[in-house]
Amino acid sequence: MGPAVKIVVSAALILGSGGYLLAESLRDPDTLTYFHGADVVIAQPGQFKDQRIRMGGHVAKGSIMQKPGTLEYQFEVEPVAAMAKFPEALGKTVTVRYTGVVPDTFKDDAEVIVAGRLTPNGAVFEANELVAKCPSKYEAAEKNEKKY
Template sequence: MHPIRKQRLIVVLIIVAGSSLAAFFIINALQQNLNLFYEPSKIVNGEAPTDRQIRLGGMVAEGSLKRQANSLTVNFIITDFAANVVVEYTGILPDMFAENAGTVVTGFLSESGIFFAGQVLAKHDENYMPPEVAAALESATLSSARPGN
């Protein structure tokens, strides 16, 4: 074979082999680490899986934040004003976390309906609302405003 052709063939083979191997691993890893977002209404309706990590977002209900004595475990309710989900989290809450403020938590939903959060996110400043929370609240307000709902 012509040396330049041979060289090109090698280059192409390296690229094809490398990229297909990479694509396999990437898709595999991606599949295992996708966390789907759910609103409280969907969780209460039983639409969320309990066997994989998911995200839940909404407002922290007023008066719902309770701290267990002698530990760092907290309970609070995330609401979209149509449904409520009880969340349990052990650890330090972010600075911007507060009642009547938006939050997104990542973790597992238990069979009993309590959401065990491994991570709690709160907005970075006063004027900022996570878009997913805003959308969740909006759709919940719309559906609850509908008569007979």
């Protein structure tokens, strides 16, 4: 077998393997998870029926509730005003339910991304993933130390 044939066979094997991996990864519909801002989910909840999505926004102040003795949380996510495609959704929120350990950065007004599905009536976002963004500005904690 000559060098040209070896190159063609190797290229065919590599392309075939890559094609197989791509086809397998796309076969499961939950593999592709689209990202939408909370404003889009508020304005067009019917668009996301039976779809797994990622949704981003800010945790509404005072909305975090934890069921005592469990890892079950419910909170409200509001749109990020600077990124809103639907201004009429500003001031409204999406109720999110999440069960699991929450990151240390999860608190009021934190920027979050949740992944999951809307309930059939579109009233609640059932999340199975939660990521809270770190603050964009570092603010050192004040220390009560005497300086010399």
